[in-house]
Amino acid sequence: MTKILVTGGAGYIGSHTIIDLIDVGYEVVSVDNFINSNAQTYERIHQVSNSEFQTYDIDLCVHEDLERAFAENDFAAVIHFAALKSVGDSVNDPLQYYQNNLVGLINLLQLQKKYKVKNLIFSSSCSVYGNAEELPVTEHTPLKEAESPYARTKQICEEIIFDFLKTDPDFRAIVLRYFNPAGAHSSNLIGESPHNIANNLVPIITETAIGKRNKLAVFGSDYPTRDGTCIRDFIHIMDLAAAHTKSVDFLLKEKPSDQGIVINLGSGTGSTVLEVIHSFEKVSGQKLNYEMADRRPGDVIAVYADYRKAKKLLGWTPARNLDEIMHSAWQWELKRSH
Numbered sequence: 001m002t003k004i005l006v007t008g009g010a011g012y013i014g015s016h017t018i019i020d021l022i023d024v025g026y027e028v029v030s031v032d033n034f035i036n037s038n039a040q041t042y043e044r045i046h047q048v049s050n051s052e053f054q055t056y057d058i059d060l061c062v063h064e065d066l067e068r069a070f071a072e073n074d075f076a077a078v079i080h081f082a083a084l085k086s087v088g089d090s091v092n093d094p095l096q097y098y099q100n101n102l103v104g105l106i107n108l109l110q111l112q113k114k115y116k117v118k119n120l121i122f123s124s125s126c127s128v129y130g131n132a133e134e135l136p137v138t139e140h141t142p143l144k145e146a147e148s149p150y151a152r153t154k155q156i157c158e159e160i161i162f163d164f165l166k167t168d169p170d171f172r173a174i175v176l177r178y179f180n181p182a183g184a185h186s187s188n189l190i191g192e193s194p195h196n197i198a199n200n201l202v203p204i205i206t207e208t209a210i211g212k213r214n215k216l217a218v219f220g221s222d223y224p225t226r227d228g229t230c231i232r233d234f235i236h237i238m239d240l241a242a243a244h245t246k247s248v249d250f251l252l253k254e255k256p257s258d259q260g261i262v263i264n265l266g267s268g269t270g271s272t273v274l275e276v277i278h279s280f281e282k283v284s285g286q287k288l289n290y291e292m293a294d295r296r297p298g299d300v301i302a303v304y305a306d307y308r309k310a311k312k313l314l315g316w317t318p319a320r321n322l323d324e325i326m327h328s329a330w331q332w333e334l335k336r337s338h
């Protein structure tokens, strides 16, 4: 069986992707140090996928530890999720973010070179576009100044990968720029369970509804949008996971001539904050306690992806809509809170 190294496999996107990879017949090895996850997630993945896989409790920043995973396995490709991802934390402690996200990637690339693992899929983010001026955002939309150290680590990591590609004509990388992943697995056994307090809209909505928070503040109601609130692009976590499997297929089977391929992953349409709230209220049958508040500095008015490149190259399209995202997120919140 073709073996894939997944870094950060106990995390939110990694865990859903492992299930998808196993489902289509790949063998998976996961490396994670649980800095933002826990080992229970592996047990749940085993339960859902009905299969075991090898795991390493390793910090990617410790080169000799990470080397063990390479020495003991023959990987066809790497999917690199492991990174710190909180925008706010990155502002407070930028060095931790540069250390973890850059050193982890550099160690990985050094070992991929040494062990001749020629394929990489990298988790990037729409935050690399900064305050994009054109909509929808395509892969050609110019990158703007990063809005946070976190976003800057993604920009720098992309550059590191593109520079590295020039040193080995056989190396291939797909850089996936995610928009806003949300929702949970249909099994209701895995979902997003970060160590720190959530700072994305969907978990904030479900945490408010369950009573972990008093009230949701909607920042800005006078933006030039359909209902005055900001527009964001939400992508169901299972659709996002499937895009990774398709990326692996593409690299291993199609063997593209382009060495570095950037692909946006979003739903293609934006939803306003109020539309997301109303979708939640519809699927949960609950009224949400929210209030309109002033605009928040730094918020972009609207951002959503053009995903035609993902469709063309990977044959991927998002299959699940906003209601399905909100329904799965709510079921997961009910499960993890009781």
Ligand SMILES: NC(=O)c1ccc[n+]([C@@H]2O[C@H](COP(=O)([O-])OP(=O)(O)OC[C@H]3O[C@@H](n4cnc5c(N)ncnc54)[C@H](O)[C@@H]3O)[C@@H](O)[C@H]2O)c1
Residues within 6 Å of the ligand: 007, 008, 009, 010, 011, 012, 013, 014, 031, 032, 033, 034, 035, 036, 037, 038, 058, 059, 060, 061, 080, 081, 082, 083, 084, 085, 100, 104, 123, 124, 125, 126, 178, 179, 180, 181, 194, 200
């Ligand atoms: N979730 C989002 O909204 C989003 C959006 C865009 C991009 N991304 C990127 O996607 C990737 C995965 O995100 P996620 O939402 O699954 O995050 P997550 O925090 O749930 O998962 C990341 C995993 O990596 C592990 N990890 C971090 N640093 C490590 C290290 N040095 N060594 C070993 N393990 C380490 C964590 O313990 C965690 O399990 C990240 O690179 C993130 O920046 C996420």
